[in-house]
Amino acid sequence: MISSVGFIGSGNVATQLSKAFKKAGISIEFIYSPSQNNCQLLANQVDCECLDSLKDLPKTNAVFLCVNDDYISELSNDLKNTEALIVHTSGSVGLDELKQNKNHGVFYPFQSISKTVEPNWKEIPLMIEGNSEKNSSSLITLANLISNQVIEADSEVRRTLHLTGVLVNNFTNHLASLSFELLQEKKLPKTLLYPLIEETARKVLLGSPDKTQTGPAIRKDQKTIQAHLNLLESKKELSAIYTLLTKSIQSSN
């Protein structure tokens, strides 16, 4: 049973996860972060110590590494003599990057999390992995305290989920960004796109985007496709994106 945790990192995930744990009755023992300012700010919020070094770590059941992917294995090494369950929260880093720690696991919240907006944890899928049944089970129990969508998954499955997150979040976000730019060039307000963006999400969430696809690609309306490509004549990259996604829609159906 995990009843006390420490956090390394003081960014978006550390902030929201430590708050959610505290609310669920878990004791937050410490925050450590290279940014002492942020560390102290977060420590104040969850009522715990802000460490200035990783030496003499206070005893806890688990230590959560909420840091950039690149620092995970280095931190794992720094913490190799601790008995606590060492947990990373990354979508794409394998479990084995923590293998120097006797007890280790993954606790990956599948959502875009920011410091300023409190996430609706109950609905956020939490992907759990542990290096032993006992550790998996402890993390699942912990995860169930804050979310109704807890799933045990290995590193490859988690990586696939992360990949789909890139498609529906990062790429979708980028297409919106490119669209706003095109409108700006024609002196049109980006708000013109808002109703369509809302409607697009609403329809996708009905669950069958393959069946509700519309537009020139699926209609094989070559005249409109060509008219759009003409408008993109000076934008080679966007033109290539348009052509490739059009082809992909056509070959999916």
Next chain:
Amino acid sequence: MISSVGFIGSGNVATQLSKAFKKAGISIEFIYSPSQNNCQLLANQVDCECLDSLKDLPKTNAVFLCVNDDYISELSNDLKNTEALIVHTSGSVGLDELKQNKNHGVFYPFQSISKTVEPNWKEIPLMIEGNSEKNSSSLITLANLISNQVIEADSEVRRTLHLTGVLVNNFTNHLASLSFELLQEKKLPKTLLYPLIEETARKVLLGSPDKTQTGPAIRKDQKTIQAHLNLLESKKELSAIYTLLTKSIQSSN
């Protein structure tokens, strides 16, 4: 002033637009559609005649062509002797495809419209174009009856808007569809993606997707990008999409 209209077509746009006009006090004089079944169904709903031919058209101020893009110029020719304002509702067809008609214009609702869901017309941008100031002005007055977002725009601007619609709707929808497929292959439920899809739309609608971009592309996290491409090894097309959009995110920032 337009106070009476007829419709050619009985699909999504004809259905919702005729209902909206009727509600706004405009008299619907007729529906004509090659599908007599749909024609009669819609005519019943808006309480008008369902024509079985385009000969001897009842007198109206305007005739709306709500048909596939490919039929617009043909219909324009069939109607070349009418005095009524002939209006098409397409995003990508130029005004000049109606040039055989003395009075002509465009009334383009920028939204994905379906028969079954009543659109929130007040919020839907309506892009208006007319072949004369008088005709533009008549269409603008009509548009203002149903929407608060009426914009006069020429065919190129309208085509650009339509293009951005393809990016934020058709392509976003397709990326979701590809993601659901990937999850299905790993036996994961597509509902795992729902919270992230909602959050993505919410953040885009804050208006600065260029500033709120996250993920491996913008972080130039080559390790994660490579891990994702490895997962897509057997999917050449999706792999190419991933690479191209990653590059585009990186070159935009």
